[in-house]
Amino acid sequence: VSAETEPAGTEPARLRGGRVGVLRRLRRRRAAGRNPHPIDNFTFKPDIITVPVGTRIVWQNDDDIPHSIIETQDKFHSPALDTEDKYAFTFAAAGTFDYFCGLHPHMKGKVVVTP
Amino acid sequence: MAQDDKDGLDRRGALECMIWAGTGVLWTMAGGVPRSSSLLGISAASAQAAQGFSFLQISDSHIGFKQPANPNPLATLDEAIAKVGALASKPAFMIHTGDITHLSKPEEFDNADGAIVKARLDTYYVPGEHDIVDEGRGKAYLERYGKRTQAKGTGWYSFDHAGVHFVGLVNVADLKSGGMGALGEAQLAWLADDLEAKTASTPIVLFAHIPLWTVSADWGWGTDDAARALDLVRRFGSVTVLNGHIHQIMQKVEGTVTFHTARSTAFPQPAPGTAPSPGPMRVPDDRLRGVLGITEVMVKPGSQPLAITDSVLAKA
Numbered sequence: 370v371s372a373e374t375e376p377a378g379t380e381p382a383r384l385r386g387g388r389v390g391v392l393r394r395l396r397r398r399r400a401a402g403r404n405p406h407p408i409d410n411f412t413f414k415p416d417i418i419t420v421p422v423g424t425r426i427v428w429q430n431d432d433d434i435p436h437s438i439i440e441t442q443d444k445f446h447s448p449a450l451d452t453e454d455k456y457a458f459t460f461a462a463a464g465t466f467d468y469f470c471g472l473h474p475h476m477k478g479k480v481v482v483t484p
Numbered sequence: 485m486a487q488d489d490k491d492g493l494d495r496r497g498a499l500e501c502m503i504w505a506g507t508g509v510l511w512t513m514a515g516g517v518p519r520s521s522s523l524l525g526i527s528a529a530s531a532q533a534a535q536g537f538s539f540l541q542i543s544d545s546h547i548g549f550k551q552p553a554n555p556n557p558l559a560t561l562d563e564a565i566a567k568v569g570a571l572a573s574k575p576a577f578m579i580h581t582g583d584i585t586h587l588s589k590p591e592e593f594d595n596a597d598g599a600i601v602k603a604r605l606d607t608y609y610v611p612g613e614h615d616i617v618d619e620g621r622g623k624a625y626l627e628r629y630g631k632r633t634q635a636k637g638t639g640w641y642s643f644d645h646a647g648v649h650f651v652g653l654v655n656v657a658d659l660k661s662g663g664m665g666a667l668g669e670a671q672l673a674w675l676a677d678d679l680e681a682k683t684a685s686t687p688i689v690l691f692a693h694i695p696l697w698t699v700s701a702d703w704g705w706g707t708d709d710a711a712r713a714l715d716l717v718r719r720f721g722s723v724t725v726l727n728g729h730i731h732q733i734m735q736k737v738e739g740t741v742t743f744h745t746a747r748s749t750a751f752p753q754p755a756p757g758t759a760p761s762p763g764p765m766r767v768p769d770d771r772l773r774g775v776l777g778i779t780e781v782m783v784k785p786g787s788q789p790l791a792i793t794d795s796v797l798a799k800a
Contacts, residue, residue: 474664475702
């Protein structure tokens with residue numbers, strides 16, 4: 370039984386003991402291992418990130434101009450990130466989160482959080 | 485680069501000469517049709533316009549920028565202001581078309597103000613996207629610059645000078661995902677109201693940060709609802725649209741509307757399509773001042789296009 374098959378809102382690690390919890394932690398760590406996700410040449414790289422619930426995503430601005438990360442429903446938003454500044458957000462709920470740069474709104478990205 | 489209204493000895497040129505000949509008839513060109521009006525009937529403001537005046541545009545000073553394209557934008561802003569001070573004829577005032585600062589920090593605004601005040605000119609601002617990234621999303625900008633102009637909304641306003649109507653617009657606030665610059669419903673409604681009482685012969689100058697025409701959709705260099713603002717000025721005989729944002733000169737003439745973007749005083753950006761992204765462009769140190777500059781706008785009587793002259797900080 371893997372965490373993917375659990376309906377949203379349950380807590381398999383607590384209910385079923387250590388094994389699933391370890392798997393989930395490993396998956397989160399693997400997802401987070403790609404951190405930081407670069408913002409480079411006015412592009413979020415990659416523009417679609419898929420991670421399990423509970424993952425902390427870190428973005429880093431590698432451009433010589435500031436960018437920001439604004440979720441379209443304003444579920445989260447970063448301040449303006451100067452060169453090499455980072456912004457992190459932990460996705461505690463499953464769902465799809467569309468975001469864009471508040472300074473250059475043609476820059477778009479998406480985080481898909483799986484249960 | 486300079487744009488001037490040099491038509492040679494054609495009919496238009498002859499009409500222009502008549503304006504200056506003091507015949508008691510003021511000729512204007514509206515939609516290519518010459519019209520006359522008695523000098524006795526025009527207001528003092530229009531009479532002042534008949535003398536002509538100039539104003540200055542500076543843009544994109546980006547105070548706080550520290551990257552290799554220009555580690556010291558305060559020094560180049562100082563040089564731009566020194567150039568303003570050295571002009572042969574004193575401009576009536578100055579406009580700054582936004583990105584005063586790089587990150588909307590109080591000390592960045594302070595440093596910019598400290599340099600710009602040395603021009604000893606009334607300066608009218610509109611915000612760039614870099615000027616409204618404070619915690620209050622533009623509150624700091626409005627507190628500093630909005631009061632004097634009695635700015636509405638996110639900072640738009642208008643004023644008159646010597647018969648010319650100037651409108652400062654904000655197209656960098658509340659931007660939508662996937663879009664470009666935007667004016668928004670509230671500002672467009674205000675603009676319609678603001679222009680309503682103006683006669684078609686009133687020269688109009690619109691200024692805003694992001695170009696009000698699409699220079700590059702891929703790079704977001706345009707304003708999604710600009711066409712609605714331009715519809716509102718369509719009936720005027722002379723419309724000049726001044727923008728910044730793209731850190732290079734671009735010009736376009738469409739009917740009675742002249743579009744012009746100014747150079748930055750901080751760093752250049754690439755021409756559309758010539759680089760992977762519109763970020764700061766690094767040029768050799770000894771060439772930087774050849775791609776930064778200021779813009780002087782001459783307002784002459786009548787409704788011919790305003791004469792726009794760009795000059796660099798130093799010849800490369």
